[in-house]
Amino acid sequence: MTDSAAEARIDRALVARALLGGDRRAFEQLMRRHQGMVRAQLRRLLHGDEAAADDLAQETFMLAWRKLDQFRGDAAFRTWLYRIAYSCFLQAQRRAPQAAEDADDACGQAESPAPPLDLRLDFERALQRLSDAEQAVLLHCVQLGLSHEETALVLSMPLGTVKTHAMRGKAKLKSWLSAWQADTRQESSR
Amino acid sequence: MSHSHDDPIERLLHEHFAGAVPDDGFCDRVMPHLPVRRRRRAWPLWSGLAIGTLAGAASLSSLPILRTGLRDWLDAAPTTPAALGLLLVLAAMSLLAMCWSLGESGAR
Numbered sequence: 001m002t003d004s005a006a007e008a009r010i011d012r013a014l015v016a017r018a019l020l021g022g023d024r025r026a027f028e029q030l031m032r033r034h035q036g037m038v039r040a041q042l043r044r045l046l047h048g049d050e051a052a053a054d055d056l057a058q059e060t061f062m063l064a065w066r067k068l069d070q071f072r073g074d075a076a077f078r079t080w081l082y083r084i085a086y087s088c089f090l091q092a093q094r095r096a097p098q099a100a101e102d103a104d105d106a107c108g109q110a111e112s113p114a115p116p117l118d119l120r121l122d123f124e125r126a127l128q129r130l131s132d133a134e135q136a137v138l139l140h141c142v143q144l145g146l147s148h149e150e151t152a153l154v155l156s157m158p159l160g161t162v163k164t165h166a167m168r169g170k171a172k173l174k175s176w177l178s179a180w181q182a183d184t185r186q187e188s189s190r
Numbered sequence: 191m192s193h194s195h196d197d198p199i200e201r202l203l204h205e206h207f208a209g210a211v212p213d214d215g216f217c218d219r220v221m222p223h224l225p226v227r228r229r230r231r232a233w234p235l236w237s238g239l240a241i242g243t244l245a246g247a248a249s250l251s252s253l254p255i256l257r258t259g260l261r262d263w264l265d266a267a268p269t270t271p272a273a274l275g276l277l278l279v280l281a282a283m284s285l286l287a288m289c290w291s292l293g294e295s296g297a298r
Contacts, residue, residue: 022227031217036210043211058220065224123206142200143207170199177202 004076011077019068027068031061034078037144038085044139045089047128056092060085075153079146082154086136126176133157134169141166 011033017026038060042053063084064071071080127135133155140151141162148166152159250256259276262268268277 024221024224027224028217028221031220032213035213035216039211039216040207040209044207054216057216058223061220062223062225065227123202127206138203142203170197173199173202177199 008076012073015068015071015073015077027065030077034081035061037078038081041082041139041144042085042089044143045086045136052092056085056088059088063088075150079150079153082140082144082146082150083156086154123173123177126173129176130169130172131165133161134165134172137162137165138169 011030014026014030014033017023018030035057039053039057042056042060043050046053046056060081064081067084071077075083127138130138136155137151137157140146140154141148146154148159148162151157152162155162157165255272255275259270259272259274262270262273263276268274
C-alpha cells in the first residue's frame with residue numbers, strides 16, 4: 001500500500017470516528033494532520049498575509065467540522081479541505097471588493113505583454129505577475145502536489161483549463177526567468 | 191503532477207514554497223470554537239418509513255390480486271399469475287434495495 005493510500009485510510013477512519021459520536025478528538029487529529037498545508041495554501045493565496053490566512057484557516061476547519069457528514073470519501077480528505085479553504089478565500093475576496101479590485105488590476109497588468117524583467121525581479125515577483133488563475137493552478141498542481149484532476153476539483157475548473165493554465169504559467173515563468181538569466185550574464189560579463 | 195521536478199520551473203516553485211506551516215498553537219486556538227455537533231435525529235426517517243408502509247398496505251389491501259397471490263403462495267401454488275406477480279414485485283423491490291445499499295456502501 002502506498003503512503004498516500006495509507007494516509008487516506010487514516011483520514012477516513014478519523015472522519016468516521018468524528019461522525020459516529022461527534023468525537024472532537026478525532027477531528028482534532030484531522031486538523032493537526034492537515035492544518036500545516038491548509039495554512040500554507042491560504043498564505044500563498046493571500047500573498048503571505050499570515051494573520052488573514054490563519055483567520056481563513058480557522059473558518060475552513062469550522063466549516064469542515066459542520067459539513068463533515070458531507071465528506072463522502074470520493075476525493076482525499078486533504079483535497080476536500082483545500083476545496084473548502086479555496087471557497088473561503090474566494091468568499092473573503094468578495095467580502096473585500098477593494099482588495100479584489102486591486103487583485104484584478106494586478107491580474108490585468110499580468111495579462112498585458114510583459115516588459116523584460118530587470119535584474120531585481122526575482123522569482124517571487126515573476127510569480128506575482130502571473131494571472132490569479134495561473135498562480136492558483138501552479139500552487140495546487142506543483143507546490144501542494146495535487147494531481148490535475150484534484151486541482152480541477154479544488155478550484156472548480158474544467159480539467160482542460162487547469163492543464164492550460166499550468167502549461168501557460170510555467171511557459172511564462174520560463175520566458176521571464178530566461179530573460180533574467182540573460183541580463184545577469186550580461187551584467188556579470190561587464 | 192510531477193514528483194521528479196525534472197522541470198527547472200517546477201524545481202524553482204518547490205524551492206520557493208515554504209511547505210507546511212508549524213502548528214504553533216493553531217489547533218488549540220481553534221478547537222474551543224468548534225460548535226457542538228447536532229446529532230441527526232432518526233425518528234423522522236423511521237416515522238416516514240412506517241407511515242409509507244402503512245399507507246401502501248392500506249391502498250393495496252383492497253386489490254384482489256394481492257390477496258389472491260398471497261393465498262396461492264401460502265397454499266403452495268406459486269405458479270398462478272397472481273402469485274407470480276406478487277413474487278416479481280417482491281423481487282424487484284429487493285433488487286432496488288440491494289442496488290441502493292451497494293451504491294451507498296460504494297460511496298462511503
